[in-house]
Amino acid sequence: MAEARFKIAACSAQHIGDRTEQQDSLGIFTSKRRPGCVLFVVADGMGGKTGGALASQQVLTTAKGLFEDFTINDSGQALLQQIIHEAHTVIRLSALSAEKEPHSTVVALLLHQERAEWAHAGDSRLYHFRSADLVQRTVDHSYVEQLIQQGKLDPRNAQMHPKSHLLVNALGTDKMPYTSFGSVDQPQPGDSFLLGTDGLWHYFNDTELGILVSATEPRAATERIMQLTRRRAMGGGDNCSMIIVKLEELPIEPRFTLSPMPMEIKE
DSSP, X not given: OXXXXXXXXXXXXEEOTTSSSOOEEEEEEEOSSSTTOEEEEEEXXXXXXXXXXXXXXXXXXXXXXXXXXXXXXXXXXXXXXXXXXXXXXXXXXXXXXXXXXXXXOEEEEEEETXXXXXXXXXXXXXXXXXXXXXXXXXXXXXXXXHHHHTTSSOGGGGGGSTTTTOBSOOBXXXXXXXXXXXXXXXXXXXXXXXXXXXXXXXXXXXXXXXXXXXXXXXXXXXXXXXXXXXXXXXXXXXXXXXXXEEEEOXXXXXXXXXXXXXXXOOO
């Protein structure tokens, strides 16, 4: 087992927004087989007749089950790929057995002392910050992102595009979803990660999120971001879900010991 170089502080938060149903799901899972390894998952469900809520929950159930068997000898990327493929299959099977059209996005972060690895399908995002600076973030599997990559749309106008919510990749569709991966070796204190659905990131730019995440501990940061999200949604907000993960310095062990008995001082 690698020597611990940081401690993990994390907080998750959800809001139903101005919708009638919460179709997002999120989870934080620890490993019994690989102590110190944590899996964070956010999924944004879509589909009528409660299909979206079912789909996103199936992503979480699949992730939890597969992570229980994850060991130190297993590949992190292989685990993340398996979660996406198996969750897709489960969602497809549920669509056959019910009058629903379930789909879901997913973004997942696998974190341990030596490495942070993530994968996503759809437009739920992961941001990696170092202090307040953006190091990298996922690229949405969406129609507007394709326009940006083709030089047909200015990124500054992407969030206002009428088809900004149209996905080109998701779990539960007719074809197997493709997966995009990212990673960082030797994560360090001062690093932080934000996982969130489009009901969150739609209202912020990257710089603003970096400042908000780095300014306070995870619980306070989630509360502040959620407050701003609700204010900016102006009564038309989608479901909003996020997980903030911060890597913090380990407490310094004292280099002296205290005697358990008081000293007797004689005059």
